[in-house]
Amino acid sequence: MSADDIDALAGEYVLGTLEAREAAEVAARLATDPALAAAVAAWEARLAPLAGLSPEMAPPEDLWDRVEGALDASARPALRLIQGSAPAAWPRAVPVAKSRWLLRGWAMGSTALAAGLAAFLLVKPPEEPRLMTVLLSSSEQPAWLVEAAGGAISLASVNRAPVAPDRVLQLWALPQGATAPTSLGLLPADGRFTVTPRTIRPEPGMLIEISLEPPGGSPGPRPSGPVLFIGRLAAARGA
Amino acid sequence: MNDPAALLAAVAAGDRAALRALYDTEASRLFGIAMAILRDRDAAADAVQDCFVKIARRAGQFDPARGEARSWMGGIARYAALDLARARGREIPSDDPALGDTPVEPEALDRVLAGESGARLRACLALLDPKNREGIVLAFVHGLSHAQVAARLALPLGTVKSWIRRGLLDLRECLT
Numbered sequence: 378m379s380a381d382d383i384d385a386l387a388g389e390y391v392l393g394t395l396e397a398r399e400a401a402e403v404a405a406r407l408a409t410d411p412a413l414a415a416a417v418a419a420w421e422a423r424l425a426p427l428a429g430l431s432p433e434m435a436p437p438e439d440l441w442d443r444v445e446g447a448l449d450a451s452a453r454p455a456l457r458l459i460q461g462s463a464p465a466a467w468p469r470a471v472p473v474a475k476s477r478w479l480l481r482g483w484a485m486g487s488t489a490l491a492a493g494l495a496a497f498l499l500v501k502p503p504e505e506p507r508l509m510t511v512l513l514s515s516s517e518q519p520a521w522l523v524e525a526a527g528g529a530i531s532l533a534s535v536n537r538a539p540v541a542p543d544r545v546l547q548l549w550a551l552p553q554g555a556t557a558p559t560s561l562g563l564l565p566a567d568g569r570f571t572v573t574p575r576t577i578r579p580e581p582g583m584l585i586e587i588s589l590e591p592p593g594g595s596p597g598p599r600p601s602g603p604v605l606f607i608g609r610l611a612a613a614r615g616a
Numbered sequence: 617m618n619d620p621a622a623l624l625a626a627v628a629a630g631d632r633a634a635l636r637a638l639y640d641t642e643a644s645r646l647f648g649i650a651m652a653i654l655r656d657r658d659a660a661a662d663a664v665q666d667c668f669v670k671i672a673r674r675a676g677q678f679d680p681a682r683g684e685a686r687s688w689m690g691g692i693a694r695y696a697a698l699d700l701a702r703a704r705g706r707e708i709p710s711d712d713p714a715l716g717d718t719p720v721e722p723e724a725l726d727r728v729l730a731g732e733s734g735a736r737l738r739a740c741l742a743l744l745d746p747k748n749r750e751g752i753v754l755a756f757v758h759g760l761s762h763a764q765v766a767a768r769l770a771l772p773l774g775t776v777k778s779w780i781r782r783g784l785l786d787l788r789e790c791l792t
Contacts, residue, residue, distance in 0.1 A: 381785060384784075384785065384788060385781045385784055385785060388781075388784035388785075388787075388788070389780065389781070389784070392752065392755050392756055392780070392784070393653075393694070393698045393755055393756065393759045393760075394755050394760070394761055394762045394765065394780060396702070396761060396762075397702040397703070400698070400702065418682065418683075420784075421683070421687070421691050422682075422683055422687070422733075423737065423787065423788070423791050424737070424756055425683070425684070425687035425690060425691070425733070426729050426731065426733050426734035426737045426738075427729070427737070427753060427756045427757060428649055428687070428690040428691075428694065428756075428757075429729060429734065430652075430725075430729075430753065430756075430757045431645075431648045431649045431651070431652035431757055432648050432652075433644040433645050433647075433648040434644060434647050434648045434651050434660075435644055435647070436643050436644065436647035436660075436661060436664055437657065437661050440643065440647075440661055440664060440665060441636070441639055441643070443661070443665045444635075444639065444665050444668040444669060444672075445632075447665060447669050448632075448669060448672055451669070
């Protein structure tokens, strides 16, 4: 892409004219493409005054209560699937599906997903209660199926997007109440991975995250790159 | 302490009262931004709720050196509303008569685009071809897709795509 192409794409992203798929692609690239991110930031600054053209309107009376409710709900250690909340200091890239439209889309997709999960689980011998979650991409598409049983955590990729050749995906777990995540290793290119962590045990409510990292993984004890996928382990009933 | 940047710093430290103060001063403006895009009070409320949750979570990422706090929050509200509009398939009809309320003529822009950055932007918008200017302003304010801008301006989709691209690049050059 030429410099003008990148700048025009960034301008159209900020303007809002891109279709959902194109916008999601740009949003996903922002974390790994500094030139594009700088171009988007410049366009946001250029066009920001246009926001003044929208007349102010009083929001519904109960909106503040809803904001507080949403913040409190995500701070609570709930066993909700795809909760997607993370400590404020931890970067997060997956938007939480708050709207009924997104949730409706999720509900429609979940039947096919459940079939996939069932097939995934059949290959495992029955053990103690299973935990599972589905990690969503930034465009809300199912990206990874995660299952935990008997102290082991297994991942399988679905709809996997290619990773840049100079980047790797690193798996992390954050038990409830912990202040720092634990690295569970780098994910292999074939998208299947099983690990039995020594220092932590999978439990309901544990956050599972995948970050984009330089070769060899994050140089520090936390993700150094963007968290691309996130989900919270929940008990799989009836499995 | 009513400075939005200072309030954001307090929000980043977990200060719920600072978030409430931001809500009190910004909610009507951000709801107006979302309403202009979604044209539905329930949907706009969902977008602004999402917006304030994101403001609470991302306040620590706001960098005063890189822009104004109110612009930063306005951007979060716009993206939240655009995401919802896309999730709904942008079913908002582009022939909605209320879309005509938004001023796109240079003299009308003079009245609403305040401040130094607003003055520069309106001067550069005034240099654009009128249809180009209208396409860019309507797309930004109402979250119209290329196809919706094309329908509204009664122009072929390909023409609108290339005009908006050309208009953006002209605008960038003028603002440099």
